[in-house]
Amino acid sequence: MTEKRKPQQWAPGQSGNPAGRPKGAGKIGEWRAALAEHVPDIMKKLVEQAKAGDPVAARLILERALPAVKPVEQPVSLDLPEGSLTDQGRALLTSVASGVLSPGQGAQLMTALGSLSKIAEIDELAARIAALEKHHERTG
Template identity: 60%
Template sequence: MTTKKKAPPQAWKPGQSGNPKGRPAGAGEIAKFRAGIAEHVPAIIKTLTTAALAGDVSAARLLLERVIPAIKPAEEAAPVNLPDGTLTEQGRAVVAAVAAGELAPGQGAALLGSLGALAKLTEADEIDRRMAALEARDASGRGQP
């Protein structure tokens, strides 16, 4: 049998901090590091820009990747007419539309992914239909010796 020990009178109450004032903001090592670097950022960017303009490819890459945000292509939803045939024919139509420039590659990839998911659903439906047919055939044949 276990008994709970009574907390000593000097113990902190639940939800009460042992250090109510806590560490002051900006007293940590990371905050000091950031404060020290912050004053040098404009000079670093200027140096990188000068190096990039002089032909330093790695400086140019660093500037383009870190300082200037990446430009994402604006992909508007374009209507696509898919053939009424098989999923394979529809997939080929999507690839042909991407190759012809009628459809953005990202949209083509999304459509192909959707067609793949549709193929899995169709396959599951077909398996379900076949299982039901087998179970019906098996149930009708049980009464016979």
């Protein structure tokens, strides 16, 4: 036999102990508070050791104290041909192949071109529906 579960005593998102232990009140919070006043001296010592050639100190500084450097692509001016979206897509591929655009930039622009084609398709469908409705009003 299986026992029935009791219904929840609290609503979702409501704490069963709202006056419970505050954040940072545990051992880790105590350790952080005890170390907080020493952090500037520790950082100064780490920098001295890194400058003296200590690879572990340098790694700690670079991995923990400084945010990771993210690659940034430089903007590129690109003139796409007038005409169809297919022609513009071919021009993008040519730009990637010739090194004018990075593959990442080319992929992003191709995605944007694909989105533009969907928008153009919706516009064309809306115009066709409007024309059909207008024709139906005249004949109906």
